[in-house]
Amino acid sequence: MANFTELDRYLFGQATHYDIYRKLGAHFAEVKGVKGVYFDLWAPNAERVFLIGSFNGWNETANEMTRLKPETMGIYELFIPGLKEGELYKYLIETKDGKRLYKADPYANYAELRPGTASAIADIEHFKWTDSKWMENRKKEEDVYAQPMAIYEVHPGSWKRHPGRDDEGFYSYRDLVTYLIPYVKEMGYTHIELMGISEYPFDGSWGYQVTGYYAPTSRYGKPEDFAYFINECHKNKIGVILDWVPAHFPKDAHGLAEFDGTCLYEYADPRMGEHPDWGTKIFDYGKNEVKNFLIGSALMWVEHYHIDGLRVDAVASMLYLDYGKEEGQWVRNKYGDNKNLEAIEFFKHINTLILGRNHGAVMIAEESTAWPKVTGPVEEDGLNFSYKWNMGWMHDFLDYMKLDPYFRKNNHHKMTFAMSYNASEHYILVLSHDEVVHLKCSMLNKMPGLGRDKFQNLMAGYAFMLGHPGKKLLFMGQEFAQLQEWSEERELDWYLLENPDHKHMQDWVKALLHLYQKNPCLYELDGNWDGFEWINADDADRSIYSFVRKSKDGKNNMLFVCNFTPVARPDYRVGVPKKKTYKLVLDSDAAEFGGEGIEKPVSYKAVKSECDGRAFSFAYPLSGYGIAVFKY
Template identity: 70%
Template sequence: MAKKRKKAYEVGELDQYLFGQGNHYEIYKKLGAHIVKNGKTEGVYFAVWAPNARSVSVVGEFNDWDTQANPMEREEPLGIYTCFIPGIKQFDMYKYCIETYKGDLIFKADPFAFHAELRPGTASKVYDLSQIKWSDAAWMEKRKNWDHKKEPMSIYEAHIGSWKRHPGREDEGFYTYREFAKDAVDYMKYMGYTHIELIGIAEHPFDGSWGYQVTGYFAPTSRYGTPEDFAWMVNYFHRNKIGVILDWVPAHFPRDAHGLADFDGTPTFEYQDPRKGEHPDWGTKIFDYGKNEVRNFLISNALYWVEEFHVDGLRVDAVASMLYLDYGKQDGQWVANKYGGNKNLEAIDFFKHLNSVLLGRNPGALMIAEESTAWPMVTGPVEEDGLGFSLKWNMGWMHDFTEYMKLDPYFRKDNHNLMTFAMSYAYSENYILVLSHDEVVHLKCSMLNKMPGLGFDKYANLKVGYAFMIGHVGKKLLFMGQEFAQLREWSEERELDWFLLAEKEHQAVQNWFRDLLHLYKKNKALYEMDDSWEGFEWINADDRYRSIFSFMRHSKDGKKNLLFVCNFTPMEWADYRVGVPRRKQYKLILDSDEEQYGGNGRKKQPVYKAVKQECDGRPYSFAYPLSPYGVAVFEF
């Protein structure tokens, strides 16, 4: 008997083969719910992978959630269940009713759903992505030749639900994707950011997880609108020359009954052995990176955000927890690999595959690792046994920097190396310097309240710290609110304390950080040789007793170089002498003493001429009045 010929939208033999091999990079176009025409009849084609289920049916608004009304047909060899249901429309809600091997009925959201019901509801919604219109062709074309190693990147890490809210509304007052885009673009252009990194975009049931416990990997959260609204936001950022990065969470997923956990009544997406398949600290499940279909689910999801929604990069959360089998576990809670070690060989292969495919198909896109250990070659090429990421968060710098900044200035001289050590490994990876949301929650204090002292000292400390960060090698990331010295820790339950900008101290910090970002964007010396020893040079890395750091940043053509002097104590130096390489004129282009930055407003001469007087091991030098916690940036 001849086999029934498959329609174009149906899961075919080739689809099953590629999915089974882990190489079906657009499997989301076949699995999930898709509005199609079966002959002249319009409806929805459903397909779900549930290999150990006894049976599966589709339940929803359209059949009064009747478990018998729309049974699905099992396709071998992978156990994909499919059916076509006529008459279903956009936004109709549905779930899969799965009969487990034990005979229990469980109700699951669609792992490949493009849209989801607003929490606390947990159903999936039918959604057609083909209606989305784009007008960012110029940005997408330019992206193909964009090289992150040679371009500035100042990233504004933001959470839409707590950036701003509409006051007095009965609901939470969330900004929609479109409202957020319009306001955030204006603000970011004013401040001088190049990229926005959004946390909490993939659908998640619990606000307090900040989006790091995902139940809908293919669904932009419905808290702020539809997938079309999300696309409109990305499009709007691009038209205003701002790149969009999303936080992406392939490390783990929650146990929520409607989510991926024990999807068909057995560990489907997670490792079967709980010693490999569960995070005891987080109470979550760990993806089985050894299973081809699971790897395919994750890789196709990463490609989906970049290719369907034009996202410019993914920041991959909790990479270390994936690389180490014993991460966050005690003896007896983990299983060694086949060589007896603690490396997850399957996760390593997954990263190499993921980064090769995504960056190979999308030149100019970014893959960014949040990796907190000294794992080698995170941004090294896969061909040389690296993991193939574009950039890595510099967690070591962040830890040393915040520890130093918390110290009373009197004790900084004994911890001087905390600020210089990062330069000893600065070129081992392609780094981003980060002061992220993780540093301003859970009683860690806001950036301002990490600073020692009272009043003026707190604000001045923060400003000199930010100047050091912008001058240092590496791309930059700062979490929202810290650019104007938010007093309180961040909470997802309220908007930022924008009212603080009515106070001159907070306005001064914002002015300072704004002008630092514009300085960074304007001067190639601060970014075009971030991956080369030739781009950074200490003038004096050892002035520990005065806790002053001086260094130069060089441009490739040598025409426009910068000299930074940063004073980390309240001591004033009427004529701080700094060594310089040439007998040139040094033009003061940024001075923290200016009134708009909260300084004393004392006028300084605009240009300083170096004289032949040895200092800091250099043949020439000039003297400059350096104020308490003073910062001076010179161009030469």
């Protein structure tokens, strides 16, 4: 009896086989009382397929696979008794024109450590999950948008490394349980976003050129070690987001490119199927089996590995047929324009499916253009993502922060513009790995001035980001003001924390994150004008911004005052919405953050004195680059 049944073939052909990862690939089974492994492969245009591996001495003709009926489906199958976990294997595909291709298993759950390229047999079904409380609570979430989300973006291979080891010294998934989880908890992040988990051959791609869409990378351990890491994150009330790359794949010989001698996974027309800039292949989103391959991968991460969200990389490159291409390098759609209609339908399908089946999980788009309704519902022709990275805010914010404070008054609008479109999508404000590589400088070295000025600038920027509507993402190292640009080849410069300025920065970010988690006004109404109000958005001459964040019940409100010049304003007066007492809850000038530590009153009573167009106001001594946050 075949492992891959008639029903499996039907569902796969319709792109609706949602647990395809349990059928294609290598899976333990028992046939007529004999234990072994079933191998199933989709290769419709192959002439013959052989299974080669460590178990047969890589003998190229010892184990020919059988093509199941109907032959047109192109499923090859073989059962081999007595195999154990960890055995390495590949498929030898003979093409119709006589070529011999040595391919890794597209559906493998584990792979040989690079530079090896073989797949490895793994049993991913036996891990005992103990995160049921987290998963139940996630399901009950009435409104994901009303929850706090402060994401720590992590590249596991370069967060920390073991010194003096013969290998690269990578922290394993289990090491990350010991060291990363406590750090994230202590700092006050709510989520970890992991870069480069789906198996990939080249370290320098950071995991964005994937060959193993169903396998956590072997760089840091086995699949069950990865599952253990997720399980422990959940037990510590930390959500986990994975980068996921359905936009393109590399041309490595063992990978998906021209898999069975034809363009099986990619569009056949190179104008559709290749990225000239990236040297990669583009998935054929019109082919059901390819769509099912991608949908099955996403569902495996979310449903099998309990991942709380997928951050979908390079969405714009999928939506636009002419992305990164010159005239003549792309093909118009049937309406004569540049939209990839098949990719649009793919997003609507997969987002609706994943969010519908996994209440409380999120799908996040890294979409860098003004494409409308990325997070809008399908009924309104939206793509139905949960969130979109706010790249517009990020570019404006960095443009402003890089300026000498003297010139900021002429660019005041750069920090206010994002609020004009804030309600159009559900946004995440991001300062990601992309902003600290390729000669863009570290966050600290983007800042103007010298020495302490740089730190004060960055502290002010982080506070503004925290107060601004939108969920938050900071890349690792930014929380303590890493000096060097990030490189995947070395760990972060943790020794910098011996320097008081860097330690103060870390303490400042920690204080901001804990303030964020404890105060619903900072996250409940992110995409809604009910949760935000400018006090003064037009104080360009002094480069000071003041605004209020409000909670749903009106009982938890905060006033932010941010000074983006080194000029102190000892007589600063701020207008306020109500005649209340305003309690100072965060002051960048405090000694614990490296400030002057001058004692200030904690409470400030608003008086009837017109300021900023308000009837009531109070005075506060605002230091140079001063940040003051008040609760009322």
